[in-house]
Amino acid sequence: LRSELDNVDRLSLVGQMAASITHEVRNPMAVVRGFLQLMQEKSPESLDHYYRIVLEELDRANSIINDFLSLAQNRIAEKEESQLHDIIHELSPLLWADANLRGQSIEFILAHNVPKLHLNSKEIKQVVLNLARNGMEAMNEKGVLTLETRLVGDTVELCVRDTGPGIPRGKQEKLFEPFFTTKAKGTGLGLSMCLSIVERHNGTITVESEEGQGTTFKVAFQR
Ligand code: ADP
Numbered sequence: 001l002r003s004e005l006d007n008v009d010r011l012s013l014v015g016q017m018a019a020s021i022t023h024e025v026r027n028p029m030a031v032v033r034g035f036l037q038l039m040q041e042k043s044p045e046s047l048d049h050y051y052r053i054v055l056e057e058l059d060r061a062n063s064i065i066n067d068f069l070s071l072a073q074n075r076i077a078e079k080e081e082s083q084l085h086d087i088i089h090e091l092s093p094l095l096w097a098d099a100n101l102r103g104q105s106i107e108f109i110l111a112h113n114v115p116k117l118h119l120n121s122k123e124i125k126q127v128v129l130n131l132a133r134n135g136m137e138a139m140n141e142k143g144v145l146t147l148e149t150r151l152v153g154d155t156v157e158l159c160v161r162d163t164g165p166g167i168p169r170g171k172q173e174k175l176f177e178p179f180f181t182t183k184a185k186g187t188g189l190g191l192s193m194c195l196s197i198v199e200r201h202n203g204t205i206t207v208e209s210e211e212g213q214g215t216t217f218k219v220a221f222q223r
């Protein structure tokens with residue numbers, strides 16, 4: 001399902017931009033808060049791992065703000081030949097730790113033949129993180145999140161699959177609308193951000209979900 005373009009246009013309004021900065025910066029802040037809490041209970045020797053994640057997340061919050069500022073100044077994000085798997089590998093310690101905190105597991109099924117793509121790594125990182133976090137937020141303990149890549153003809157596919165409750169058919173077309181959320185603390189901007197970024201990469205983002213069976217978001221790029 002693809003959302004209407006005017007949703008993306010509406011996103012560019014200044015007020016909504018402020019709201020999406022809030023949303024995007026809250027993710028790393030929530031991680032930093034959670035990890036600081038965890039660190040209180042840990043032995044000094046085991047802290048290195050947590051320090052690194054906390055610092056990375058603060059850096060991420062900072063670059064999100066920078067990205068939004070450059071977006072507001074109408075600069076187009078620079079793309080370069082990038083390996084999608086490098087982006088996934090960079091994120092994997094963070095995703096792994098996040099899933100672990102929730103008692104969930106995460107698996108990576110990465111095809112060996114995925115070619116380099118013309119990408120802005122920072123933006124695609126945000127897409128992967130948003131999809132992965134939505135998946136984790138939808139699942140209870142014991143949930144399994146799967147990130148899978150595939151090359152199908154000339155198309156590189158990235159699937160983010162969860163074993164959560166799924167999304168009722170009636171709600172599926174609303175997901176990519178700005179401000180659609182079913183979460184108490186959600187702002188409903190994560191997926192509209194994802195759609196906007198993927199479309200700027202000439203890609204597509206679709207959802208497949210069966211109630212009780214889980215949900216798969218598929219991002220597809222042309223090589
Ligand atoms: P937020 O996460 O702030 O609610 P998003 O735009 O990321 O905003 O997601 C919008 C809504 O889409 C969520 O509130 C949720 O209802 C639904 N959703 C997104 N991903 C999933 C998923 N993997 N499983 C179930 N529902 C989902």
Ligand code: MG
Nearest residue numbers: 130134190191
């Ligand atoms: Mg979200």
